[in-house]
Amino acid sequence: MDFDAVLEKCGNFGRYQFVLLLFFGCTNLLSSMHYFAQTIISFTPDHWCHHEKLENASLSYIRDIYQQTENPRCTLLDDIVDDRPVVSDIGGCTEWIYDYERDYRSVTTDLKWVCDNAFNAAVGQSFFFVGSIVGTIFFGFLADKIGRLPALVCTTLTGALGDFLTSFASTLPTFALFRFVSGLSTDTLFYLMYIMVFEYLSPKRRTFGLNIITAFFYCFGLMMSPWYAIWVGTWRYYLYIASLPALIVLIYPAFICESAQWLIATRRYDRAVKCLKRVAKFNGRVVEEEVFKKFVSFYEEKAAIDAKFNPNKDTFLGMFSTPRLRKFTIILLLKSMIITISYDVVSRNMEGLGTSPFTLFSLTSIAYIPAGLTIILLQNRIGRKGMAFSSLLVSAIIVAITGFMIAFLDRDENALLLAIMVGLGRYGVIVSYDAEAQYAAEFIPTTVRGRGMANIHVIGYGFASLSSYVIYLGVYFKPLPSIIIALVMLFGAGLCLALPETLNQKLAQTLQDGEEFARHQRWYYFPCCSRKTDNKLNKEIANVPNKC
Numbered sequence: 364m365d366f367d368a369v370l371e372k373c374g375n376f377g378r379y380q381f382v383l384l385l386f387f388g389c390t391n392l393l394s395s396m397h398y399f400a401q402t403i404i405s406f407t408p409d410h411w412c413h414h415e416k417l418e419n420a421s422l423s424y425i426r427d428i429y430q431q432t433e434n435p436r437c438t439l440l441d442d443i444v445d446d447r448p449v450v451s452d453i454g455g456c457t458e459w460i461y462d463y464e465r466d467y468r469s470v471t472t473d474l475k476w477v478c479d480n481a482f483n484a485a486v487g488q489s490f491f492f493v494g495s496i497v498g499t500i501f502f503g504f505l506a507d508k509i510g511r512l513p514a515l516v517c518t519t520l521t522g523a524l525g526d527f528l529t530s531f532a533s534t535l536p537t538f539a540l541f542r543f544v545s546g547l548s549t550d551t552l553f554y555l556m557y558i559m560v561f562e563y564l565s566p567k568r569r570t571f572g573l574n575i576i577t578a579f580f581y582c583f584g585l586m587m588s589p590w591y592a593i594w595v596g597t598w599r600y601y602l603y604i605a606s607l608p609a610l611i612v613l614i615y616p617a618f619i620c621e622s623a624q625w626l627i628a629t630r631r632y633d634r635a636v637k638c639l640k641r642v643a644k645f646n647g648r649v650v651e652e653e654v655f656k657k658f659v660s661f662y663e664e665k666a667a668i669d670a671k672f673n674p675n676k677d678t679f680l681g682m683f684s685t686p687r688l689r690k691f692t693i694i695l696l697l698k699s700m701i702i703t704i705s706y707d708v709v710s711r712n713m714e715g716l717g718t719s720p721f722t723l724f725s726l727t728s729i730a731y732i733p734a735g736l737t738i739i740l741l742q743n744r745i746g747r748k749g750m751a752f753s754s755l756l757v758s759a760i761i762v763a764i765t766g767f768m769i770a771f772l773d774r775d776e777n778a779l780l781l782a783i784m785v786g787l788g789r790y791g792v793i794v795s796y797d798a799e800a801q802y803a804a805e806f807i808p809t810t811v812r813g814r815g816m817a818n819i820h821v822i823g824y825g826f827a828s829l830s831s832y833v834i835y836l837g838v839y840f841k842p843l844p845s846i847i848i849a850l851v852m853l854f855g856a857g858l859c860l861a862l863p864e865t866l867n868q869k870l871a872q873t874l875q876d877g878e879e880f881a882r883h884q885r886w887y888y889f890p891c892c893s894r895k896t897d898n899k900l901n902k903e904i905a906n907v908p909n910k911c
Contacts, residue, residue: 364657366624367566372654373639374646375565376572382645383619384572387560388580389611390519394553395584396605397522397545399724401491402711403588404529404598405484406464406720407471412478413458414440422462437478455479464721468597474533481838483535485831490539492828494525494546496821502551503817506558507629511622515555516612522548523609530602550820554800558812561804562624563642569801570742577797578735585728589721628810628872630666632659669873677810677874679818685878694858695803698751699823701855706796707830708848709762709788715841716769716785717778727786734793746866746890747802752859754798758791759852766845788845795852805865808877866890 367375374380411417411429420428428448429435439456442449461472470476476483498518506514525545532538557573564572592601620642626635636655643650682692713720713727742750765784774781807815836843863881867890871877 364654364661366627366658369639369650369654369658370563370623370642371565372648372650373643374648375563376568377646377648379642379645380560380564380568380572383560383563384576386615386619387556387573388576390553390556391577391580392584393519393523393609393612394550395581396588396608397526397552398549399585399588399710400526400545400602400605401488402713402724403592403601404470405488406467406469407477407481407484407714408464408469409462410436410459410472410477412437412439412456413460414443416443417460425460464719465593466596467593467721470532470538470598473598474535474538482835485835487535487538487542488831489828491542491546491549492824492830494543495549495824495827497543498547498549499551499817499821499824502548502555503814503821506551506555506817507625507811507814511555511559511625512616512619515552515559516615518548518551518555519609519612522546522552523606526602526606530599530606546824549824551817554816554820557800558804558816559619559622561801562622563620571739573801574735574738574742574797578732582728582731582735585731586725589725593721624809624812627662630662632662665872669875677808679811679814681874682807682811682815682877685874687880687882688874688878691806691862691877694861695806695819696822698799698855698858698862699803699819700826701851701858702755702792702795702799703820703823703827704830704833705758705762705848705852705855706792707827708833708844709758709785709792711830712834712837712844713785715774715837716781717774717776718782723782723785727782727789730786730790731793734790734797737790737794738797742798742801743866744891746864747798747805748859748862748864749889749891750798751795751802751862752856754791754794755852755856755859758788758795759849759856761791762788762845762852763849766842766849769845770840770842792852795855802862802865805868805870806863806877806880808871808873810873860887864888864890 409426411425417425417428426435428443428446429438431448432438432440432450437456438448439451439454440448441451456478459472459475459477463472470487471481471484474483498521502514502518505517522545525541525543525547529538529541529545532541560573561569588601588605591604592598595601595604620638621634623635623638623642626632626638636659639655639658640650683689713723716723738750745753761784765781765788768777768781768784772780803816803819804812807819833844833847836847863884865881868881871880
């Protein structure tokens, strides 16, 4: 009797799962505020070089003066004569006049990272993703050694500590260091909880449960984050708000169990039985002791067979040792790189589009709800591969169109149209990003799922460290980030066709299972299309006359 059969008897969509989903919602709130603190703290308002004659002038007058210069934001003036600027031949700006958004002070205004120093923000923020590489490796290893739950607590508190320390930064080195510490928990605080929910949920309920919680809780966290920032007035206080709620993770062990599948994979059968009994009790189910004995016996026999025919322990590097598994693993790594950098660039590229970046970021975050509902409605119909392929393809088209609109339309006059396109672009990349998490979790064998998910995220976030620089390219040509990301997503859509479908398939437990997984499938296999083909074939067979 395998895990899924026992879990069904203990309850795979009962009170325990509702509590688990509630804590998953809390994790989504923490994750959204933590990850997009990158964006909130670095919004840069319109700015102009300071001149003593402009100290008491209105912003409209200052804007008119500097509009007469070649580089309005960063031109140093010697004088202003008859409402005309006299540009300085030497020197650069050391002080600026800012058009603050509701008096909010960001890190770029506070530390004067504008004009010649604007690159500092991109450098500092990129260390967040460097930290994610180290943290994902470390906490992924920790998750497979000491368990998902303790690793989840450690990574969440580490990320909160990094955000808290960042609020005290006053130089680029300290800012980069503390963003590195903060990045250690990205994205492990989310995906470790995701794995635990994934493993305790009924396979039929996974798509609904995981995505509806992510859609609403993550959306709520993102929509409120800009207004928290404006309410407190400074990036330093905002980081306090983003970090302190993480202390709630300390109560998680009192309510939820360790991953039973991890306990099975590491042959801690007694602890796995205790967890399942706790789930059964929480769900009000009575399960006979004989069921658990058969459960333990099943996995002990399976372990003995594996030890005989597969004496080497499964490792992530083992996913590269056989041809099919190696090909699929490489594709998953490339897809993670593409989706992560696309998600980050599209979600953060909010400035200079004719609308307040705070308002634009908040309102377009609503896209998480229709994105989650889209996955719920379609993923079990068109399959994981179909969702991955179509979402990347459609996103690439939307983002490309947005780039051309930015290039050829007046951004102030077409602010609403651009806002709609940005929202559609976010919708597409959110669908791609959320679908990727479930797809990878279902494909990677149980014995290396923690390390596998971790390493796939490592590669993804390592590549995403370039996102700050991609966004920075907009300084030279505003549509460039959109054009680059559209091409990257188009390539990713093509890669999806080479992956197998995991819908309605028995998931791999070991690397040997992973090599044989879905061997019968063709690259063009989609569950929605195959059903139509099978039905047509059945009708044709039924109409064949019986010659006997």
